[in-house]
Amino acid sequence: MFDLDNDGDLDIVTNDxxxxxxxxxxxLAQVRNIHWLKVVLxxxxxxxxxxxxxxxxxxxxxxxxxxxxxKSGYLxxxxxxxxxxxxxxxKIDLPALRFEYHSAPLEHLIxxxxxxxVNYHAPGSGDYLVIGDAxxxxxxxxxxxxxxxxxxxxxxxxxxxxxxxxxxxTVVGVAVLLKAGAANPTVQQLWDHMPANVDYENDVPGVDIxxxxxxxxxxxxxxxxxxxxxxxxxxxxxxxxxxxxVDVSREQIEAxxxxxxxxxxxxxxxxxxxxxxxx
Ligand SMILES: [Zn+2]
Numbered sequence: 183m184f185d186l187d188n189d190g191d192l193d194i195v196t197n198d199x200x201x202x203x204x205x206x207x208x209x210l211a212q213v214r215n216i217h218w219l220k221v222v223l224x225x226x227x228x229x230x231x232x233x234x235x236x237x238x239x240x241x242x243x244x245x246x247x248x249x250x251x252x253k254s255g256y257l258x259x260x261x262x263x264x265x266x267x268x269x270x271x272x273k274i275d276l277p278a279l280r281f282e283y284h285s286a287p288l289e290h291l292i293x294x295x296x297x298x299x300v301n302y303h304a305p306g307s308g309d310y311l312v313i314g315d316a317x318x319x320x321x322x323x324x325x326x327x328x329x330x331x332x333x334x335x336x337x338x339x340x341x342x343x344x345x346x347x348x349x350x351x352t353v354v355g356v357a358v359l360l361k362a363g364a365a366n367p368t369v370q371q372l373w374d375h376m377p378a379n380v381d382y383e384n385d386v387p388g389v390d391i392x393x394x395x396x397x398x399x400x401x402x403x404x405x406x407x408x409x410x411x412x413x414x415x416x417x418x419x420x421x422x423x424x425x426x427x428v429d430v431s432r433e434q435i436e437a438x439x440x441x442x443x444x445x446x447x448x449x450x451x452x453x454x455x456x457x458x459x460x461x
Contacts, residue, residue, distance in 0.1 A: 279401045280312040283394035285432035288386040295380045299324035318346030330446045354420045363429030368395040
């Protein structure tokens with residue numbers, strides 16, 4: 183929240199990690215010790231929203247003061263660690279993701295005129311995303327060209343959206359960013375059997391598919407609350423964007439783009455929403 187190194191963007195002051203107060207500079211990679219840190223909390227809310235603070239910090243021979251009204255940013259709900267949302271990603275401890283996906287016959291492959299999608303109908307896929315104690319069953323996955331997500335201001339070549347639902351109706355979308363590189367065997371299976379007819383669900387005998395093969399090895403992620411990206415764009419969807427992109431070949435991108443040149447919803451303003459990034 184201070185530009186300590188005068189490079190035009192904001193640095194973060196923290197006393198996380200069981201250490202003395204520190205400054206994380208810009209990209210969080212550099213750490214500098216600071217001499218003292220004074221925080222005066224404003225307001226009575228114990229939650230992230232509505233709790234402001236005045237923070238004074240001395241570093242590099244200067245004293246900086248930052249007033250936060252608790253409306254434009256937020257304060258961590260725990261006293262330690264302490265951090266402010268900057269309207270940008272903040273690295274924090276997020277629960278690990280576990281994908282319990284398995285191989286199954288390729289069924290319900292559909293070209294709905296906007297994308298290629300694999301549907302899983304009742305009783306369900308038996309494929310789960312597990313976050314802590316919560317289990318979300320895979321209900322369908324589909325693709326966009328280019329990606330609907332912008333990371334540091336840029337879209338990727340494509341994105342796969344894996345949509346999950348808990349028994350209480352909570353929806354979690356996982357976005358896997360796709361970039362031009364090596365051919366992707368799982369994508370190839372889908373493209374090879376892409377239905378020519380719109381809105382016709384194809385079962386593909388003799389072909390097994392495992393959605394786990396669409397995932398990167400590293401499961402670090404960004405997360406934010408958003409909405410479905412296709413009409414009616416229902417709100418309350420938790421989005422998880424895996425940070426590590428997965429390769430698809432230039433030919434695979436072009437094959438999809440020929441059918442669906444631009445099947446994306448424009449990016450939406452954050453409107454105070456916090457994007458969190460796992461370590
Ligand atoms: Zn989508």
